[in-house]
Amino acid sequence: MTRGIVVGLLLLMLARTGGAGVLPEDRADLLLHSYDGGGVTIQGPSLLVRKQFAQKFSVSANYYVDKVSSASIDVITTASPYKEQRTQKSIGFDYLHDRWTMNLGFISSVENDYTANTFTFGVSQDVFGDLTTISLGYSLGNNEVRRRGDATFHDTVKMQSYRLGVSQILTKNLLVGFSFETITDEGFLNNPYRQVRYLDSGSPIGYSYEREIYPRTHTSDAAALRMRYYLPWRAALSAEYRDYHDTWGVKGGTFELGYTHPVDRWTFDGKIRSYSQTKGNFYADLFPRSHYQNFIARDKELSTFSSQSISLGATYDIMKGGWKFIQKGTLNIVFDHFMFDYQDFRDLRTIAATPGTEPLYNFDADVFEFFASFWF
Amino acid sequence: MPKIRIHRAAMSAALAALGCCVLGGCSIEPWVKPYERDHMADKIMSLDPNPVSSAYIDHVHDAREGARGATGGAGGGCGCN
Amino acid sequence: MLRAFSIVVLSALVASLAWAADAVKGPAPGFALQSRDGAKVSPAQFKGDVVMINFWATWCVPCRAEMPKLEALYQHYNKLGFKLLAVNVENNPDGVKKWLAETPVSFPVLFDTKSEVSKLYKVETMPTTVIVAKDGTMRYLHHGYQPGYENDYQTEVRTLLRE
Numbered sequence: 001m002t003r004g005i006v007v008g009l010l011l012l013m014l015a016r017t018g019g020a021g022v023l024p025e026d027r028a029d030l031l032l033h034s035y036d037g038g039g040v041t042i043q044g045p046s047l048l049v050r051k052q053f054a055q056k057f058s059v060s061a062n063y064y065v066d067k068v069s070s071a072s073i074d075v076i077t078t079a080s081p082y083k084e085q086r087t088q089k090s091i092g093f094d095y096l097h098d099r100w101t102m103n104l105g106f107i108s109s110v111e112n113d114y115t116a117n118t119f120t121f122g123v124s125q126d127v128f129g130d131l132t133t134i135s136l137g138y139s140l141g142n143n144e145v146r147r148r149g150d151a152t153f154h155d156t157v158k159m160q161s162y163r164l165g166v167s168q169i170l171t172k173n174l175l176v177g178f179s180f181e182t183i184t185d186e187g188f189l190n191n192p193y194r195q196v197r198y199l200d201s202g203s204p205i206g207y208s209y210e211r212e213i214y215p216r217t218h219t220s221d222a223a224a225l226r227m228r229y230y231l232p233w234r235a236a237l238s239a240e241y242r243d244y245h246d247t248w249g250v251k252g253g254t255f256e257l258g259y260t261h262p263v264d265r266w267t268f269d270g271k272i273r274s275y276s277q278t279k280g281n282f283y284a285d286l287f288p289r290s291h292y293q294n295f296i297a298r299d300k301e302l303s304t305f306s307s308q309s310i311s312l313g314a315t316y317d318i319m320k321g322g323w324k325f326i327q328k329g330t331l332n333i334v335f336d337h338f339m340f341d342y343q344d345f346r347d348l349r350t351i352a353a354t355p356g357t358e359p360l361y362n363f364d365a366d367v368f369e370f371f372a373s374f375w376f
Numbered sequence: 377m378p379k380i381r382i383h384r385a386a387m388s389a390a391l392a393a394l395g396c397c398v399l400g401g402c403s404i405e406p407w408v409k410p411y412e413r414d415h416m417a418d419k420i421m422s423l424d425p426n427p428v429s430s431a432y433i434d435h436v437h438d439a440r441e442g443a444r445g446a447t448g449g450a451g452g453g454c455g456c457n
Numbered sequence: 458m459l460r461a462f463s464i465v466v467l468s469a470l471v472a473s474l475a476w477a478a479d480a481v482k483g484p485a486p487g488f489a490l491q492s493r494d495g496a497k498v499s500p501a502q503f504k505g506d507v508v509m510i511n512f513w514a515t516w517c518v519p520c521r522a523e524m525p526k527l528e529a530l531y532q533h534y535n536k537l538g539f540k541l542l543a544v545n546v547e548n549n550p551d552g553v554k555k556w557l558a559e560t561p562v563s564f565p566v567l568f569d570t571k572s573e574v575s576k577l578y579k580v581e582t583m584p585t586t587v588i589v590a591k592d593g594t595m596r597y598l599h600h601g602y603q604p605g606y607e608n609d610y611q612t613e614v615r616t617l618l619r620e
Contacts, residue, residue, distance in 0.1 A: 129406025181445030222445035252443035411546035
């Protein structure tokens with residue numbers, strides 16, 4: 001029924017005529033990113049270019065790389081550190097007609113044991129004197145999962161996502177938005193390397209490992225409310241709350257607060273974010289015996305944990321008045337510090353006398369972004 | 377789960393009221409006029425000023441957290457054209 | 458939840474179908490606004506000429522893109538009896554004067570700091586362009602600006618100049 005409504009809304013939006021919407025600006029951005037935390041380092045570039053054609057189309061392309069060096073807690077306790085690279089290329093087309101904008105996108109992500117191809121489609125429209133923007137979106141993904149060192153293993157994942165968004169200008173100074181997204185996956189949904197542990201008196205350390213077994217379907221719902229408020233001294237306050245739950249029993253909540261302050265050619269941004277979730281139905285740090293239940297997982301992403309982060313950013317306008325065909329340019333730096341705290345995932349680098357009493361795991365991560373943006 | 381039932385009943389009532397009003401055509405004039413959109417048009421009020429950065433940080437969150445989805449947003453701005 | 462929300466969105470879209478722009482007709486409402494040199498300017502002063510009233514703001518991207526086109530139109534037809542009044546809708550004229558120093562225009566720029574004239578002309582989009590004939594009646598109304606609109610303006614101004 002949900003799908004029927006979304007399709008119906010899409011058709012209704014396509015039938016509309018009226019005034020005119022606005023295409024996204026022409027720009028080029030080059031980002032250098034770096035993540036360091038929990039024994040994992042990931043670096044790489046992200047290049048984005050966008051250009052309008054014939055006042056009706058806007059084409060964008062993105063090239064993104066993650067160079068991963070992983071000695072994470074899972075890798076260290078059950079495998080050996082590895083290096084790999086993930087390359088993601090995407091292309092998008094926006095088409096503007098009267099008051100609505102349609103977008104189509106293709107994203108391809110490749111790494112040595114995972115390929116993901118995603119098609120996205122979306123429509124958005126301004127209504128009620130341009131105070132309200134309604135957006136609908138659909139994505140379809142076809143992914144291939146492989147396992148390094150095991151040429152016989154090959155499986156697939158099919159993903160579909162339905163998105164609905166409404167943003168509303170409430171006053172001259174206040175903008176609010178609601179968004180909903182439902183995602184369903186089918187196929188091989190876990191990591192092909194990860195293992196669960198179970199009590200095993202026959203083992204010298206008191207426990208043994210076996211492969212995870214996940215359900216072959218997963219459906220999740222997320223609903224978010226966000227707002228942006230213009231402060232009288234020319235600054236902006238933002239707040240966001242997102243609620244998440246899925247068919248695997250995971251419930252998550254995100255809360256974020258931000259402040260933007262411009263001063264001359266500088267703009268400063270500060271954000272605090274708090275995420276917490278409760279564990280999935282088939283997750284356990286330590287199972288009582290082998291094949292304890294139909295589905296077994298020890299992925300810390302499915303455990304009960306919280307992630308707090310603080311973000312600081314600065315932007316500098318380097319081209320007041322433009323230069324040749326470039327109208328505007330900025331240099332930007334953003335720093336995020338994350339603190340992850342797990343309530344039911346234990347740090348197995350410590351051997352405990354009794355399995356299940358190892359210290360709970362926690363780690364910090366530092367993320368740096370340095371990027372230059374040009375508008376033309 | 378009685379809380380959810382109350383919540384849903386209230387939602388349905390509000391939606392029914394809104395739906396009737398809206399379909400009945402009690403024409404709502406835009407209360408923020410296009411010539412009052414100067415603050416909305418300011419770059420500091422943009423919901424997503426740096427798409428390359430927000431896409432990256434969304435990916436950092438998605439890769440480590442169980443939750444996913446509902447991260448986007450469009451709207452606001454100067455409403456020109 | 459998604460289902461219920463979709464119903465709201467569907468209702469909003471159906472309601473927005475009723476939102477239609479009015480065709481423009483009747484005499485152009487009178488007003489008097491201060492211009493750059495301090496003098497009060499009113500469209501009534503130009504009865505007998507074709508007058509274009511353009512509502513704009515420095516924060517509006519299509520308005521800024523339209524300005525050079527309006528300047529070209531003004532230069533071309535001013536001596537033939539075409540007048541252009543650019544009504545700026547911002548509360549603070551100082552920022553506007555700074556922008557005009559960098560992008561000069563030769564037609565009068567008027568300051569509607571209290572939005573009274575914008576309300577009078579029921580401005581629904583930014584920019585809005587109204588073209589008034591020699592007899593003082595409004596004839597053409599343009600919502601927004603897209604490249605190419607200046608060709609329509611030229612055709613309409615020439616039609617009205619011939620009356």
